[in-house]
Amino acid sequence: MSTRFSECPCCHSKSLQLSNNKNYTPPKSSMDFFYGGYSKIENVVSCLQCGFKFINNLADNYESFYQNFGNEDQGYSDGDVKRxxxxxxxxxxxxxQVGISLDSFESVLDIGAxxxxFLFSLNDEIVKYAIEPSPLLRNNLRKNNVSSYKDISEVPKEKKFQLITMNDLLEHVEDPNEFISKVMDYLEPDGIIIISVPDYSRLPARILGNNYYLTTPMHFSYFTWRSMKALLKNNDCVGEALIIKAPMMKAKLSDALKWLKIKPTKSISNILDLVPIGYRSNFIAVVRKVK
Known part of the structure; x- marks a missing residue:
């Protein structure tokens, strides 16, 4: 069995199980990539020890889908999500629950901003930096006095931050273990990293498996609480991660339909949008740099 990782990047177990999708068709559009579901994923590998999962064969040219994120067809305001x-x-x-005020820091780097x-929810006195692959969104951030970069490699090596945040980001990187190690280099001693990712410890995710709605080509990795703790423990410069449930996300019903690949007419959408919904899909990991 040939897999993208020879061992689990979280717990280092070699007990991996590969499952191939017999009904696979490759994503051909941004909507396929972001919301195509398991039908657009060729295969998934599961760690039998910590529950971590990863896509084995990533979508071709996936960078182009991220570059186009934020255009008229795919934006952050879809469904009027109350971000x-x-x-x-x-x-x-x-x-x-953790005893940390996010408004108390002097500097913050938000990766995948x-x-x-999120940055605009913080105290105006905080110096804000962002990493964002979309040129459109990156330019908008700069217009709002946020120093923005396309990739973490563009951030000056001497730059250090008190707080680094990754909201719905880590599941999108090819190698989460390697990425965490890079990010740690930009964190001040005693600094805080906050990571929010889709929660595959949830009962619906465990029951539905690969058919869970958040299993889709844009998510390269699928984390449980156990796998996230193991991943962060790999880095010996941080303390033990504290994990809590994320709050409810409020949206309109039309926002949920895109995950089900349902596209109602505009008139029906207007009616559906009168129905507010709330959902909880993520967990939050908080970890402090101790060395």
Whole structure:
């Protein structure tokens, strides 16, 4: 069995199981890539020890799909997701359950910043930096006084941050273990890293397996609480990760339909959008640099 990783990048177990998708068809558009589901994934590898999963054969030219993110066909405002409200709840949950105020830091680097909604939820006095692959979104961030880079390799090596955040980012990188090691180099001693990813410990994810709605080509990795703790433990310069549930995300019903590959007419969408929904899909890992 040939797999992209010879051992689990989280717990280093060699007990890996490969499953091939007999109904696979490659993604041909951004919508296929972001919301195509398991039908657009060729194969998935599961770690039998920690529950981590990863796509074995990544979509061809996937970088182009990310480059186009934020255009008229695919944007962060789809379905009127209440992201600003979510991030206020996000901050409150970390303060009450972890004892850390995200408004108390002097500098922050948000990796995979998107439209900057998280950064804009922070205190105006915080110096803000972002990494965002989409040129459109990156330019918008710069217009709002956020120093922005396309890739972490563009950030000056001497630059250090008190807080580094990754909201819905780590599941999109090819090698999460290698990426975490790179990110640690930019964190000040005693600095904090906060990671939010889709939660594959949830009962629906365990029951549905590869048919769970968040199993889709844009997500290269699928984390459980156990696998995330193992991943962060690999880096000996950090303490033990504390993991909590993310708050509810509020949206309109039309936002959920894209995951089910349902595209109603505009008139029906207008009716459906009168129905608010809430869903919880992520967990949050908080870890401090101790060396």
């Amino acid at each position: 600003a409200e979510f991030y206020q709840d996000f901050k409150c949950r970390i303060k009450t 998107g439209d900057g909604e």
